Amino acid sequence: MQTWDAITSRRNVRSYTGQPISPEHLDQILEAGRRAPSSRNTQPWDFVLVTDRDQLQELSKVWVGAGHLASAAAAVALILGDDPEHARRAQFDLGQATMSMMIAAADLGIGSGHAGVGDQELAGQLLGLPADKTCAFLIAFGYPADRPLAPIKRPDRRPFDEVVHRGRW
Amino acid sequence: MQTWDAITSRRNVRSYTGQPISPEHLDQILEAGRRAPSSRNTQPWDFVLVTDRDQLQELSKVWVGAGHLASAAAAVALILGDDPEHARRAQFDLGQATMSMMIAAADLGIGSGHAGVGDQELAGQLLGLPADKTCAFLIAFGYPADRPLAPIKRPDRRPFDEVVHRGRW
Numbered sequence: 029m030q031t032w033d034a035i036t037s038r039r040n041v042r043s044y045t046g047q048p049i050s051p052e053h054l055d056q057i058l059e060a061g062r063r064a065p066s067s068r069n070t071q072p073w074d075f076v077l078v079t080d081r082d083q084l085q086e087l088s089k090v091w092v093g094a095g096h097l098a099s100a101a102a103a104v105a106l107i108l109g110d111d112p113e114h115a116r117r118a119q120f121d122l123g124q125a126t127m128s129m130m131i132a133a134a135d136l137g138i139g140s141g142h143a144g145v146g147d148q149e150l151a152g153q154l155l156g157l158p159a160d161k162t163c164a165f166l167i168a169f170g171y172p173a174d175r176p177l178a179p180i181k182r183p184d185r186r187p188f189d190e191v192v193h194r195g196r197w
Numbered sequence: 198m199q200t201w202d203a204i205t206s207r208r209n210v211r212s213y214t215g216q217p218i219s220p221e222h223l224d225q226i227l228e229a230g231r232r233a234p235s236s237r238n239t240q241p242w243d244f245v246l247v248t249d250r251d252q253l254q255e256l257s258k259v260w261v262g263a264g265h266l267a268s269a270a271a272a273v274a275l276i277l278g279d280d281p282e283h284a285r286r287a288q289f290d291l292g293q294a295t296m297s298m299m300i301a302a303a304d305l306g307i308g309s310g311h312a313g314v315g316d317q318e319l320a321g322q323l324l325g326l327p328a329d330k331t332c333a334f335l336i337a338f339g340y341p342a343d344r345p346l347a348p349i350k351r352p353d354r355r356p357f358d359e360v361v362h363r364g365r366w
Contacts, residue, residue: 031203031304035229035297058361060204063352064296065311071355076362083364107366116288120334123292127233128204131300135200142234156365165289183232186240188224191231193245195252196325197276 034135037177041139042096044170048079049101053136057169058104060132064125072118073125076105076155076163083154087166090151094143100168101138104129105151110160122164129167139172203304206346210308211265213339217248218270222305226338227273229301233294241287242294245274245324245332252323256335259320263312269337270307273298274320279329291333298336308341 029037058075066072078084079102087105088098097103106122108115130140143166145151151163185191198206227244235241247253248271256274257267266272275291277284299309312335314320320332354360 029200031198031200031300032225034200035301036232038232038234040234055357055361056201059357062354062357062360063205063207063349065207065209065299069353071360073360074362074366075360076364076366078364080364116285119285119288120292120295123289123294124296125292126289127293127296128300130234131200131297132204158366161366180232184238185231188228188231191240191242191244192224192227193243195245195247195249197243197245197327197330 029135033179034131036179038130038134039177039180040141041170041172042141043173044099044101044139045173047101047171049138049169053138054102056136057129057132061104061125061129064121064128066121066124067117072108072121074107076107078103078105086154087151089147090166091144091146094166096141097143097166097168099170101170103169104167105155105163106165106167107157107161108164110162126165126167133169134177137171137177138169139177140167140169142167198304202348203300205348207299207303208308208346208349209310210339210341211310212342213268213270213308214342216270216340218307218338222307223271225305226298226301230273230294230298233290233297235290235293236286241277241290243276245276247272247274255323256320258316260313260315263335265310266312266335266337268339270339272338273336274324274332275334275336276326276330277333279331295334295336302338303346306340306346307338308346309336309338311336
C-alpha cells in the first residue's frame with residue numbers, strides 16, 4: 029500500500045473478525061516497532077506478542093478500556109523497566125514505536141487499538157514479567173469486523189487551521 | 198512510496214541540503230500529525246511551522262541538541278498546554294504524532310530529526326507562545342545532505358529476538 033494511504037487508513041479498531049494474522053505479518057509489525065527511534069537510541073522497550081485466545085481474554089481484564097483484546101487476533105504488550113530517569117521520555121518513545129506498528133499494520137489491512145493497563149499485578153502475572161518490569165500499554169491487532177481499512181476523508185480531528193500555526197502562534 | 202519502504206527508510210537526519218520543502222509537502226506532513234491518535238481523542242497538541250531561516254537559526258539555540266535546526270528547511274514545534282493531568286499521557290500522544298509526521302516525510306524523501314527544548318523562555322519568545330503553552334519538542338525537516346533516504350537493511354537496534362518475546366517474557 030502507498031504510505032499516504034496507510035497513514036490515512038489507520039483508525040482505532042476495537043472489533044475484529046476471527047481471522048488470524050500470519051506470523052510473517054506479525055513479525056513485520058513488530059519489526060516496525062523495533063526500528064522506531066528513541067531518546068539516545070536507548071530502545072527502552074520490550075515487546076511481548078500474545079496470540080493465545082485464553083491469554084488474550086485474560087489480558088482484556090487488566091483495564092476497563094482493554095475489553096477489545098478478548099477478540100483480537102493478537103496483542104503486543106509494551107514493557108518498560110523501572111528506571112525513573114527514563115520514565116517520562118520513555119512515554120514519548122513508546123508513542124513513536126506504537127505509531128510505527130499501527131501504520132505497518134494498516135499497510136497490511138490490519139486494524140489496531142491500544143489500551144492502558146490498570147491492574148499491573150494481573151498483567152505481570154499473565155505475561156510472566158520480572159518484578160522490575162511493567163506493562164505500559166497493550167496494542168490489539170486484528171482484521172476489522174465492521175469495514176475494511178480505507179483512507180478516511182474527514183477524520184474526527186480539530187480543523188487543520190486551528191491546529192497548525194504558521195511562523196508564530 | 199510503499200509504506201514499508203517509508204518505515205524502513207526513516208532515519209534521524211541532522212544535516213540538510215539547502216533545498217526548500219514545497220508548501221504542499223509541508224502541509225501533508227502536518228496533516229499526518231493532525232490525524233494521529235491521542236488519548237480519548239484529546240489532540241493535546243498545536244503545531245507551529247517555521248520556515249524562516251533567521252527564526253530557525255535562533256530556534257537552534259533552545260537546546261544543545263537542537264543545532265541541526267539552523268540548516269533545516271523547516272521545523273515543526275510541538276506545543277502543549279499546561280494541564281498537569283494530561284502531561285504524562287500527552288508525551289505518548291506526541292510520540293505518536295511525531296512518528297506519523299516522520300514517516301509521512303520519509304515517504305516524500307524528506308529527512309527529519311527531533312530535538313528537546315531546554316530554554317523554554319527563548320522558545321516561547323521566538324514562537325510567540327501564550328504564557329500557558331510550552332514547546333515540548335521541535336522536529337526539523339529537510340532533504341538529507343549526505344545520502345538520499347533508502348531502506349536500511351541493518352538498523353542500529355537491539356536484535357529482534359532480544360526485543361520480542363513470544364507469549365510470555
